[in-house]
Amino acid sequence: MRTIWWDVTANTVKMIDQRRLPLALETAEYDDYRAVAEAIATMVIRGAPAIGAAGGYGMALAARQSQAKTPRDLLADLETAKAVLDAARPTAVNLTWSTERVLRRARQSNHPEVRKVANVVLAEAEHIADEDVEINRRLGAHGAAIIPIVPDGANILHHCNTGSLATVDYGTALGVVRAAVEQGKQVHVWVDETRPRLQGARLTAWELMRDGIPMTLIADNAAGHLMRTGQVDVVLFGADRVAANGDVANKIGSYKLAVCAQENGIPCYSVVPTSTIDLGLPNGDAIPIEERGWEEVACFGGTQVAPDGVPVYNPAFDVTPHRYLTGIITEEGICYPPFGQSLRQAKERAEERIRKHEA
Amino acid sequence: MRTIWWDVTANTVKMIDQRRLPLALETAEYDDYRAVAEAIATMVIRGAPAIGAAGGYGMALAARQSQAKTPRDLLADLETAKAVLDAARPTAVNLTWSTERVLRRARQSNHPEVRKVANVVLAEAEHIADEDVEINRRLGAHGAAIIPIVPDGANILHHCNTGSLATVDYGTALGVVRAAVEQGKQVHVWVDETRPRLQGARLTAWELMRDGIPMTLIADNAAGHLMRTGQVDVVLFGADRVAANGDVANKIGSYKLAVCAQENGIPCYSVVPTSTIDLGLPNGDAIPIEERGWEEVACFGGTQVAPDGVPVYNPAFDVTPHRYLTGIITEEGICYPPFGQSLRQAKERAEERIRKHEA
Numbered sequence: 001m002r003t004i005w006w007d008v009t010a011n012t013v014k015m016i017d018q019r020r021l022p023l024a025l026e027t028a029e030y031d032d033y034r035a036v037a038e039a040i041a042t043m044v045i046r047g048a049p050a051i052g053a054a055g056g057y058g059m060a061l062a063a064r065q066s067q068a069k070t071p072r073d074l075l076a077d078l079e080t081a082k083a084v085l086d087a088a089r090p091t092a093v094n095l096t097w098s099t100e101r102v103l104r105r106a107r108q109s110n111h112p113e114v115r116k117v118a119n120v121v122l123a124e125a126e127h128i129a130d131e132d133v134e135i136n137r138r139l140g141a142h143g144a145a146i147i148p149i150v151p152d153g154a155n156i157l158h159h160c161n162t163g164s165l166a167t168v169d170y171g172t173a174l175g176v177v178r179a180a181v182e183q184g185k186q187v188h189v190w191v192d193e194t195r196p197r198l199q200g201a202r203l204t205a206w207e208l209m210r211d212g213i214p215m216t217l218i219a220d221n222a223a224g225h226l227m228r229t230g231q232v233d234v235v236l237f238g239a240d241r242v243a244a245n246g247d248v249a250n251k252i253g254s255y256k257l258a259v260c261a262q263e264n265g266i267p268c269y270s271v272v273p274t275s276t277i278d279l280g281l282p283n284g285d286a287i288p289i290e291e292r293g294w295e296e297v298a299c300f301g302g303t304q305v306a307p308d309g310v311p312v313y314n315p316a317f318d319v320t321p322h323r324y325l326t327g328i329i330t331e332e333g334i335c336y337p338p339f340g341q342s343l344r345q346a347k348e349r350a351e352e353r354i355r356k357h358e359a
Numbered sequence: 360m361r362t363i364w365w366d367v368t369a370n371t372v373k374m375i376d377q378r379r380l381p382l383a384l385e386t387a388e389y390d391d392y393r394a395v396a397e398a399i400a401t402m403v404i405r406g407a408p409a410i411g412a413a414g415g416y417g418m419a420l421a422a423r424q425s426q427a428k429t430p431r432d433l434l435a436d437l438e439t440a441k442a443v444l445d446a447a448r449p450t451a452v453n454l455t456w457s458t459e460r461v462l463r464r465a466r467q468s469n470h471p472e473v474r475k476v477a478n479v480v481l482a483e484a485e486h487i488a489d490e491d492v493e494i495n496r497r498l499g500a501h502g503a504a505i506i507p508i509v510p511d512g513a514n515i516l517h518h519c520n521t522g523s524l525a526t527v528d529y530g531t532a533l534g535v536v537r538a539a540v541e542q543g544k545q546v547h548v549w550v551d552e553t554r555p556r557l558q559g560a561r562l563t564a565w566e567l568m569r570d571g572i573p574m575t576l577i578a579d580n581a582a583g584h585l586m587r588t589g590q591v592d593v594v595l596f597g598a599d600r601v602a603a604n605g606d607v608a609n610k611i612g613s614y615k616l617a618v619c620a621q622e623n624g625i626p627c628y629s630v631v632p633t634s635t636i637d638l639g640l641p642n643g644d645a646i647p648i649e650e651r652g653w654e655e656v657a658c659f660g661g662t663q664v665a666p667d668g669v670p671v672y673n674p675a676f677d678v679t680p681h682r683y684l685t686g687i688i689t690e691e692g693i694c695y696p697p698f699g700q701s702l703r704q705a706k707e708r709a710e711e712r713i714r715k716h717e718a
Binding site for chain 1: 580
């Protein structure tokens with residue numbers, strides 16, 4: 001099952017509508033890049049790698065939609081589309097990384113024909129999506145290397161959703177879990193429900209139950225109790241942006257987990273594709289933190305739970321300073337402190353791989 | 360507004376149905392102590408001091424319901440009622456403290472007439488409720504002493520509900536907030552929504568908005584981000600049981616808050632009446648932790664949010680080891696480490712007060 005794909009017959013982008021899960025498994029279809037930007041903003045699709053793929057496909061739609069007669073005009077249209085798509089969500093760097101990559105490929109193609117440039121754009125979007133699946137499988141393989149250091153029957157605490165649904169397929173932190181299970185290891189996952197949008201309760205629980213991986217759903221508030229009472233062996237989560245020093249922006253609540261993990265001597269890893277690493281930002285304080293609407297906290301499923309007119313503060317992400325992380329697992333290997341060096345090396349290896357593909 | 364009271368005309372116990380707030384302000388009425396036990400278990404009334412008062416009134420109902428012809432038989436009926444009431448919720452010690460106090464008073468009364476013993480029982484239940492209001496006002500007055508040590512315009516982070524609704528009136532940790540406001544101090548409260556039952560979103564937000572005290576509702580996951588970014592000056596919560604060494608059982612999630620507060624150099628206080636202190640337990644590991652139903656986590660506002668059949672672990676409380684607490688605020692003053700000594704002294708002062716009342 002892929003989260004997002006290109007329908008070659010209809011020339012449209014299709015994606016699982018993640019707002020409807022687990023009660024319904026429905027597909028949304030888009031023929032306009034602006035609608036894809038809206039789908040990202042309203043979280044029809046979410047998860048840093050998945051919205052990276054959505055950004056690429058959004059660019060492919062923009063190329064299809066363009067009325068440009070020259071490659072130069074098409075590039076101008078693609079730049080406009082990139083700005084619209086990038087603005088959909090500010091924290092995850094994968095979105096701009098992906099649209100930038102598609103745009104660069106279009107510029108480099110130097111085709112005289114508009115149609116051929118548009119084909120290059122689509123091919124690169126498809127490549128980004130395929131590559132994400134491959135990267136996640138390699139992430140999982142690396143991650144499995146850490147599983148032996150926790151006892152058999154390991155209890156893994158997991159925040160938000162980092163599975164198939166957060167990526168094109170397989171997943172980042174959940175990919176590590178899947179790889180461990182494929183290697184025959186016994187694991188059990190404590191699934192943080194992940195307020196306010198309940199990605200854990202709705203998406204991670206659904207994925208793990210489909211795969212038959214033992215799991216138990218908890219309110220986020222219960223995670224500290226589990227850690228303090230010795231019921232957690234390792235904490236795994238993803239990231240939406242990793243700064244050059246290893247500070248990590250991830251779903252709100254990750255910081256509390258990492259602090260409590262350290263306090264209890266529990267290893268804590270962030271699992272990311274290298275596309276999530278942003279060497280342009282020196283540290284986590286430079287990562288923009290998206291604030292979302294009051295209704296995500298004050299309402300649920302059409303039911304209002306807080307008083308009318310209640311003031312709400314709803315940051316979608318928090319920053320975990322690197323000193324709380326045992327390591328950052330990437331498809332290029334596990335990065336350990338000092339992260340400044342290890343992250344740069346992983347990023348360089350990944351970029352070398354992309355250059356070989358582009359050459 | 361009182362949370363619970365005795366209707367002298369109907370000889371019934373009335374209480375605000377806290378499950379319906381903030382959408383409706385409704386009163387539930389009980390003429391059977393078993394129904395009061397059920398109301399405590401299903402959280403029509405909740406909050407350690409409030410369920411203490413409910414326990415006392417439940418005993419008064421049991422005395423009214425009893426068909427006993429002799430004081431001895433009445434005492435036997437009261438012992439049965441105490442066992443039923445005490446079993447309603449295991450973690451908060453106030454419930455057994457209160458039923459024990461009523462029973463002791465009935466035994467000591469030595470009235471030959473059953474009716475007069477029943478009157479003593481009701482009088483003690485009323486006294487416990489009245490005393491709770493008085494204790495909370497004194498708690499608030501002591502607590503206000505800590506407010507000057509945080510800057511004017513202090514941001515207070517608060518977990519669960521510790522206000523009028525958690526007590527008979529005024530509140531414990533929210534009583535401290537109210538006292539500060541009454542003294543003309545500028546404060547702002549970050550209100551943890553407090554999953555899974557949302558006592559913060561439903562009850563604390565409602566109380567603070569009614570009182571016009573500035574507040575902002577947050578998902579529990581956002582509290583760490585606020586602390587790390589310097590937006591919290593003090594953390595306040597209540598407790599359901601305090602062990603002899605100062606370990607505190609409180610609403611699930613309190614532990615994470617206390618750990619993150621210490622990590623960020625933010626003072627963290629538990630605010631309790633001395634009836635919450637249980638010197639019979641050496642430390643927090645001895646406090647029984649109630650587990651509640653799966654539906655509190657898997658459903659939200661009547662809507663199921665997790666997949667069918669999802670396994671859930673739902674502990675209602677966690678234990679915060681005393682080393683994370685700056686102090687424990689009681690109506691007998693602020694207890695500081697070493698808590699073993701300061702808590703015992705506070706408890707002794709309070710028991711001396713009760714003995715004077717009983718004499």
